[in-house]
Amino acid sequence: MKQFLAFVRKEFYHVLRDRRTLLILFGMPIAQILIFGFALTNEVKDSEILVVDYAKDNASQELLTRIGASRYFNIRQAALSHKEILGTFQKGKIKAVVVFPVNFNEDLLHHNKAQVQIITDASDVNTANMITNYLSSIIMDYQNQVNQNLEIPYRITPEVRMLYNPQLKGAHGFVPGVMALVLLLVSVMMTAISIVREKETGTMEILLVSPFKPVLVIFAKAFPYLALSLVNVTAILLLSVFVLDLPVKGSVALLFAESTLFIITCLALGIFISIETDSQQIAMLISLMGMLLPTMMFSGFLFPIENMPLPLQIISNIVPSKWFYIIVKSIMIKGLGISALWKETLILLGMTVFLLLVSLKSFKIRLQ
Template sequence: MKQFISFVRKEFYHVLRDRRTLLILFGMPIAQILLFGFALTNEVKDSEILVVDYAKDNASQQILTHIGASRYFKISKAALTQKEIMSTFQAGKIKAVVVIPVNFNEDLLHSNKAQIQLIADATDINTANMIINYLSAIILEYQNQINENLEIPYQIIPETRFLYNPQLKGAPGFVPGVMALVLMLVSVMMTAISIVREKETGTMEILLVSPFKPVLVIFAKAFPYLILSLINVTAILLLSVFVLDLPVKGSVPLLFAESTLFIITCLALGIFISIKTDSQQFAMLISLMGMLLPTMMFSGFLFPIENMPLPLQIISNMVPSKWYYIIVKSIMIKGLGFSSLWKETLILLGMTLFLLAISLKNFKIRLQ
């Protein structure tokens, strides 16, 4: 145990004395959380929506036909209660719900006015706004169509409701993504470079022939980056709460536990990269290009995964940051507990064990 602590202390000393390393560890997360939180926007093309038709009359069927004819939506129909609708939103299966009330057609005929409720998941504000705008435009088009030959026009009023983010702030959509991006890059890159640096300087040979077990040498070099990444998580959450006014609605201990699991997944990936590379430049290239693009493209952070072709959707399932992004968004924004996130947690745990297994299998106690 004393030897393990000695190696951990040595790695901490190296990190704290290197200004460039400190800049990457702490400067990049703070800069990204501020820039992404205030400046970045995006757009979507289509989304999965649910239609709850309580009326089941001629007018409601015509509106549903118009919505179904749009290329922007994938529609599923169900007769759900309000409680069941909320459970469906919490499960993350849909982006919006169109609720057509009872006697919709009769209200139009007798009072020339009827309402339709539009409910959107505003954890992704851009997606929610686009969905509401598209649905409102379709309803308005139907309204204009039926009013062509009427002296007293019908009026259909969409009642809009945004769940989880009623103020329509941009930060809830980006803070979870920035957390996934920062932790993935920092944990993978710093771990890979740290171990490869020992190879380049020749000190890895000394460490491997020491009384300390070689596998524990690798874990000891990765351990400081676990602690430093958790400090990054703390800094991001503090910025979210006090700067971006984005409180954590769910369990903070659960969020830290899930973050720890994700960090360990990234550290295992960094260890595997370090085992397969022999230069810091190559390790950095793989870490940056191999992790940055998949995290930004396939995590759902910047681009909705449901808009991608099926092969790319399948590939996205192999990106750890996708599952962590779902977990963070569910805890921070929706306030969900472990019972709703056990599947994503199990997937991350499986990825971690797999990466550790192949890393240990490929690890050689002799460098040559």
């Protein structure tokens, strides 16, 4: 135990003395939150739109046809009460609901103005914004066309409601994403690099030749990065609560527990990479290309998974960050508890156990 502690302390020295890495570690969350906050765009395609048409008149049908003709939307119709509409969002398939009020056409004819309600799931800010914009422009098109033949123009006002994230805080979508990214970088890349560095400098050789259990080397290496990652989680959450003004709706304790689980997944990955590689560059490349890229692509953080071709959607399931992203998003934004997230948690847990077993099995107590 004393040996283990000495090792852990040494690891902390390494981390704390490497100023540049330290700057990256703690500067990264801030930089990423800023970058992703301002610079995100994504395309919306074939979004499922639920239409609740209380009017069922000429005008509403005409508008519906136009919306349906757009390549952005797939329309489903249903007659639902307002409460039921909320329920559809929680199932996750529906991106937006368009509601035509009962007297849509009549309002237009008699008052020359009418309202259409657009309700979107704003926990995915970009998609919500995009959908609202597209829908509004379709409505404007329709309005302009009709108005050509009229003396007193019609005015159709879209009334927009953003569910879950009424102020349209973009951070809602990317705080969980940044969290996944940062944890991945710190835990996978840093762990892999720090172990491989010992191989490169030859110190691993001395450690192998010492009575210190080689497996403990690995765990002692992983430990500081677990701690650092938790510091990062805290930093990101503090940033999001106090700087971006985004409270955590669900349980903070659950959020930390799930984060710890994900960190361990990442550490296992990092250890596995370090066992299979011999140079820091390769370890870094694998971590970046093999881990970071899939996280950006497949977690649903930058690109909606629903818009991807089926094979990619299937691939996205083996990316641990996807599950972590879903979990964090649900806890932070929707305020869901473990009862709603046990499936995702179990998947992540399974991945962790698998990775740990694989890396322990491939770990060698000798060179080569």
